[in-house]
Amino acid sequence: MTSNGPGTRRELNRQATHQAIVDAALQLLREGHGTAITATQIAEIAGISRRTLFNYFPSVDAILSYPLHAVLEHMVEALTPLTEHLPLMQALVRALESERVTVLLGQVAQFGAYLRRQENGTCYPPNFIAWQSATGEVIAKIASRYPQTDAYSIRVFTHAILGAGQAAFDTWIDQLPEPDASGLHVSDELISSFHRLITRAMETLDAGFNSLPLTAPNSLKED
Incomplete structure (x- = not known):
């Protein structure tokens, strides 16, 4: 019998956060923000802080x-x-x-x-x-x-x-x-x-x- 260990859960959470950030950027672009989207906007829609966003992406x-x-x-x-x-x-x-x-x-x-x-x-x-x-x-x-x-x-x-x-x-x-x-x-x-x-x-x-x-x-x- 196997179970999901902390490492597996951590990786799944990390993948989910990556995807949430990408999805948030896509949503902003669909709404017509064009190239003017900001990290603050993306973080807000993704439900994370700016600090967390920059832990995943530098820009x-x-x-x-x-x-x-x-x-x-x-x-x-x-x-x-x-x-x-x-x-x-x-x-x-x-x-x-x-x-x-x-x-x-x-x-x-x-x-x-x-x-x-x-x-x-x-x-x-x-x-x-x-x-x-x-x-x-x-x-x-x-x-x-x-x-x-x-x-x-x-x-x-x-x-x-x-x-x-x-x-x-x-x-x-x-x-x-x-x-x-x-x-x-x-x-x-x-x-x-x-x-x-x-x-x-x-x-x-x-x-x-x-x-x-x-x-x-x-x-x-x-x-």
Whole structure:
């Protein structure tokens, strides 16, 4: 017989507080606060003190980028058992199917949608910065889990998957409908669309580009 010890309860409470903070930030963005949300507002909605919030996150930007870092960390953690019986890229696509990744990608999508700049339709810069700053984290984690792999191959692989993910994110942002007077409602269907684009990006990496029509017709061919 097993029971939940203090460590387990502590971790569950910590995860719940993380989620409450992220949910509070999302709520503020849905209400139209845009990029002006403050730590005080987030803490109030999450039902915690500012001090507690800063024990979890050093800044509001860190809250906004948390789902992205969390999904990348979870993906790396999920790769090890999957690669025991699947090629690496197929394992990556399989990891995208997990419930946890689905939830986190939904949060990444919602932050990107709510924080895009109205004047030019692009996404709020910290999302791009966070995506790129995650490169070093992913490289370090993959290197520690696959020490037999050379550093160069790890770097190429990491930049490839992050770049493909960024391409999927940019495409999704471009396809979003224009917000109405009440703002933009990020429906489950829109989040599913983002998830499909991410999966398709990874499948494209796995399949390679030989099948794509990348050769332009020779318009300068002599008669």
